[in-house]
Amino acid sequence: MPNSERKARSTSRRQFLKAAGAGVGTLAGVPGAAQAFDLAEFFQAHFRELSREELEGVIQRLERKYSEKFGKAVTVDAVGPNDGVLFGYGLDLSRCIGCRRCVYACVEENNQSREPQIHWIRVLEFDRQDVIRGIDFEDGNPFYDHEEVPAEGKVYLPVACQQCENPECVKACPTTATWMEPDGIVVIDYNWCIGCRYCMAACPYGARHFNWTEPEIPADELNPNTHYLGNLPREHGVVEKCSFCIQRTRHGRYPACVEACPVGARKFGNLLDPDSEIRYLMDHKRTFVLKAELDAKPKFFYFYG
Amino acid sequence: MQPRRPELKYAAPREQRSAWPLLVIVLLAVSLLGADSWWRPSNSDEGYPSRPLQSESEPVLSPPPPIDEEYFPCSDCHEDELADPERRELDEHDYIKLAHGDLWCLDCHQSDQRDLLHLSDASPVRMEESWRLCTRCHAKRIPDWRAGVHGKRTGYWRGPKQYRTCVVCHDPHSPLFKPLEPMPPPIPAGDLRASSREEEEVPHAEQ
Numbered sequence A: 001m002p003n004s005e006r007k008a009r010s011t012s013r014r015q016f017l018k019a020a021g022a023g024v025g026t027l028a029g030v031p032g033a034a035q036a037f038d039l040a041e042f043f044q045a046h047f048r049e050l051s052r053e054e055l056e057g058v059i060q061r062l063e064r065k066y067s068e069k070f071g072k073a074v075t076v077d078a079v080g081p082n083d084g085v086l087f088g089y090g091l092d093l094s095r096c097i098g099c100r101r102c103v104y105a106c107v108e109e110n111n112q113s114r115e116p117q118i119h120w121i122r123v124l125e126f127d128r129q130d131v132i133r134g135i136d137f138e139d140g141n142p143f144y145d146h147e148e149v150p151a152e153g154k155v156y157l158p159v160a161c162q163q164c165e166n167p168e169c170v171k172a173c174p175t176t177a178t179w180m181e182p183d184g185i186v187v188i189d190y191n192w193c194i195g196c197r198y199c200m201a202a203c204p205y206g207a208r209h210f211n212w213t214e215p216e217i218p219a220d221e222l223n224p225n226t227h228y229l230g231n232l233p234r235e236h237g238v239v240e241k242c243s244f245c246i247q248r249t250r251h252g253r254y255p256a257c258v259e260a261c262p263v264g265a266r267k268f269g270n271l272l273d274p275d276s277e278i279r280y281l282m283d284h285k286r287t288f289v290l291k292a293e294l295d296a297k298p299k300f301f302y303f304y305g
Numbered sequence B: 001m002q003p004r005r006p007e008l009k010y011a012a013p014r015e016q017r018s019a020w021p022l023l024v025i026v027l028l029a030v031s032l033l034g035a036d037s038w039w040r041p042s043n044s045d046e047g048y049p050s051r052p053l054q055s056e057s058e059p060v061l062s063p064p065p066p067i068d069e070e071y072f073p074c075s076d077c078h079e080d081e082l083a084d085p086e087r088r089e090l091d092e093h094d095y096i097k098l099a100h101g102d103l104w105c106l107d108c109h110q111s112d113q114r115d116l117l118h119l120s121d122a123s124p125v126r127m128e129e130s131w132r133l134c135t136r137c138h139a140k141r142i143p144d145w146r147a148g149v150h151g152k153r154t155g156y157w158r159g160p161k162q163y164r165t166c167v168v169c170h171d172p173h174s175p176l177f178k179p180l181e182p183m184p185p186p187i188p189a190g191d192l193r194a195s196s197r198e199e200e201e202v203p204h205a206e207q
Helices: A003-028 A031-036 A052-070 A101-109 A128-132 A168-172 A198-202 A256-260 A277-284 B014-038 B127-137 B141-147 B194-200
Strands: A075-077 A087-092 A122-127 A154-159 A178-180 A186-188 A225-227 A266-270 A286-288 A300-304 B060-062 B116-118 B124-126 B161-164
Touching: A052 A075, A087 A277, A101 A122, A101 A256, A122 A128, A128 A154, A168 A178, A168 A198, A256 A266, A266 A277, A277 A300, A277 B141, B116 B127, B124 B127
Parallel strands: A075 A225, A087 A300, B060 B161
Antiparallel strands: A087 A266, A122 A154, A178 A186, A286 A300, B116 B124
8 A cells, every 4th residue: 555545544544533532522521531531642643653742742741640640740751762872781690699689670760560560570590400401481480589599509590571673572563552663672652552462472581561450659659750662650451561771771871770780790781882881791701692593683682701 | 574664753853863973982082092091000109090080981980888997997906017927716807707719818918017908019009999909810800890791880871880899899808799688579470469369368379
C-alpha cells in the first residue's frame, strides 16, 4: 500500500473513532467517568508520530496527572537519543556475589510496583559444578535466601533486558508499542501497549513483566524524575522492562544498578566509542552473551574479569 | 523486510545534537594529552594526585576510608625507634586479621617512620598513596583499573566520574571481598499478591 494512501486511511479511521468516542463520552455524561476515561489519553498518537507540540501536551498532561496522584512534583522527560551513541552493558561474572543490591536500586530508580512485586533484574544462583558444563536456565534459582553471599559452591548470574539488536519482542508486538531506539535501547510506549503479552512470550530472557493489577508505589518512594520511555509510572495492564535507565543514561549518567553494585561488577558505556569501558572489556576480556544461538544479538555482555 | 525508521521528532534540536561530536572530540583530545602521566607513581614528595583531577574527562578519586583515629597516627604510640621485625603474636591491634599472602607488618609499614608505608626499595609512601604500594605486586590490575573495568565507577559514563583506589574496597590486611547479607529474594509468581493471599488465607503455592 503506498504510504500516502495508508496515512490517509489511518487518519480517516482515527477521525471516525474520535467522533464516535466523543459521542459516547457525551452520551455517558457521568462526571466521574471523565477522570477514569481520558479522551486525550485514549486517542494519543504513537510516540514516534507525535509532533513537538503534541508531545509537549502529552508531557504536560502526564506531569499534571502523576503530580496530583503522588502529591509531589513529577517531571516527565522525553529527551531523544544522542548521535554516535549505541549503549552496551558489561557484567563481570567473576565478581558478582549475588547480593541483589542492583535489584532494589533498580526498583527504586525505575518506579517498579512494590505490590504486586515487579523486579526488572533477576539474580539467578547456579551450582558452580553445573555452570562448568554450560548455563541452563532451568538450573537457575532466583529465590535463594542465605544469611551471607556468595554461598559456598555457588555462582550468580543477574539477568534483565538484554537490549537485543535483533529483538524478538519488537517483532511480536502487534501495535508497534515497543521498538529499538537509535541508541540501541528497546523501549515501550506504555500508552500504546494493549497488554497482549506477546512480547513476554517472545523474549528468550524473561525480561518483560506485566502489571496484572494497578501497580502500587508509596508516594514517598516514587522517583519523580521520569522519562516517557522509561520509569514513567505504569498503569494496570501494560508490560514493562529495563530501559538501561534511559532517564539517566541519555543525560550521560551511569544506570542505577552500576552505581549500586558493591563489587563494581557492572559496566556501561558507548559501544561506538573505542575508548569506552565497554569496548575495553570486549577487547581484553572473555565475553559471551546469553543464548547466542537464538541470534537476538544482545548488547548485554557477560565477562570474566 | 525491515521497517524504515521514522524520523525522531522528539529528539533534541539539530544544533544542540550536532555539538556533541565536537565536544566528545575535545574531551578525548584533552584526555589523550593528559592521560599518560597523571596516574603514574611519582617519586616526588608532593604525593598523589600531583595535580587536581577535576576536568570533565578525568576521573575524580574517591578519598580512601578514614583510618581509625584510635590507631592513627601511629606515631602517637610508636616512637621513632626501630620496630621489632620478628613475626609474633601482637598484644595490640588484635582487630587486624592478617590474610594477605604471607605478608607481615613491616613488609608494608616503615620500621622507623611509623606513619608511613614503604616500597620494596625502601622509598617511603604516604598512607593516602597506598595504591603505589599495592601496584608493586598487583601491577596487572592497573590497565583494567585505568579503563574502569576493575573497580567501581560512579557518576557519568560521559562526564565526571568517581574512581576508587584499592583500599576503598579492599581491606589491605585481608583484601578478599567480605561476604554480604543479600537483599530479600523475589516473591514467587504464584504468590505475587502476597498480602491479599494472606487475607484470604489461601495456602501459598509451591513454586
